Amino acid sequence: QQRxxxxxxxxxxxxxxxxPGAAIGPHP
Incomplete structure (x- = not known):
């Protein structure tokens, strides 16, 4: 179940x- x-x-x-890479993925 997604909220x-x-x-x-x-x-x-x-x-x-x-x-970098702390939330969703490796980003600049």
Whole structure:
């Protein structure tokens, strides 16, 4: 069961400064 707040949380995390490969995958 997928939650609608999951992708939103990921987006918020992505908006913040995170190390490469910390959120979803290796990104510049």
């Amino acid at each position: 609608p707040d999951l992708p939103r949380l990921l987006q918020q995390m992505h908006a913040q400064q995170l190390p």
